[in-house]
């Protein structure tokens with residue numbers, strides 16, 4: 143194998159190692175990323191004739207598609223590098239959602255990589271084999287577009303530094319605030335070793351597991367002050383993510399309202415900031431039970447919904463029929479965006 147081919151195969155392997163970031167430590171992911179970039183530079187040096195001849199000769203359809211793919215691939219990789227550098231804090235970057243940008247760039251570069259390989263393969267592979275390879279590439283690209291966000295949502299374990307996330311501008315709010323949240327963490331007996339939990343989708347600070355809604359509750363409190371109340375059910379939900387979805391499904395089909403250990407004393411508060419995860423496109427049954435069991439008339443609820451892509455779902459309609467309280471304009475936060483959501487929460491609360 144020539145050195146060009148050897149490098150290309152090594153680059154492809156590194157790319158897929160990088161894509162499997164949900165299953166490895168951040169350190170391995172970053173190292174794979176840095177070696178990949180060094181490899182990409184070497185690939186460009188070895189293929190420098192591409193640049194020399196960039197404007198020379200005829201531009202047939204194949205060449206135009208090839209160039210467009212390479213430019214798209216290059217733009218995706220540059221975005222991947224910048225967002226990766228910002229996430230790893232190699233430089234100080236503006237406070238925007240670098241995680242989503244990084245994930246988007248990973249999807250774009252995967253699709254571009256497949257297209258790039260296919261275009262070059264078309265020189266050697268013809269006829270039926272080429273069509274079969276194209277189909278395979280198409281399936282893999284579609285798999286990447288839908289699969290990567292899925293892996294990110296279900297298997298991602300986010301290491302957070304609370305002190306850092308909670309730092310920032312504070313807001314003066316009239317009236318007393320109670321922050322009520324419901325989260326999987328606090329209602330589940332997780333094993334000590336989080337790697338033992340399949341489909342974890344958890345936030346961690348060291349060994350401590352933090353629920354998504356819980357993290358949002360703490361972020362809200364860091365902006366507005368106020369008291370926090372965690373809704374806890376008498377029943378314990380399974381540590382396995384998939385099994386929890388089945389238990390919740392059963393609650394929806396049976397209409398069961400899981401009993402709560404305690405209800406908050408809401409009398410002293412004017413405003414309730416209610417934070418919950420979207421469950422099966424709607425309000426989790428334990429949260430519905432809280433609303434049905436508490437007299438909230440005359441109060442105002444500010445709902446924040448955390449979700450894995452479903453947004454608010456139908457949860458606000460379910461909320462409205464479960465309480466007398468006035469409901470404000472809601473906020474929804476995609477689970478992976480929580481660590482970078484303090485500013486979004488601040489702006490929403492200010493409004």
Ligand SMILES: Cc1cc2nc3c(=O)[nH]c(=O)nc-3n(C[C@H](O)[C@H](O)[C@H](O)COP(=O)(O)O)c2cc1C
Pocket residue numbers: 324325326327343352353354355356383386387388390391418419420421422423424448449450451452453476477
């Ligand atoms: C039982 C269950 C059902 C879920 N249903 C949905 C859903 O319909 N749509 C969605 O976008 N996310 C869904 N999710 C994902 C959660 O809304 C998301 O991971 C949320 O951030 C979890 O918050 P938590 O860690 O505080 O429990 C579901 C999660 C569970 C456990």
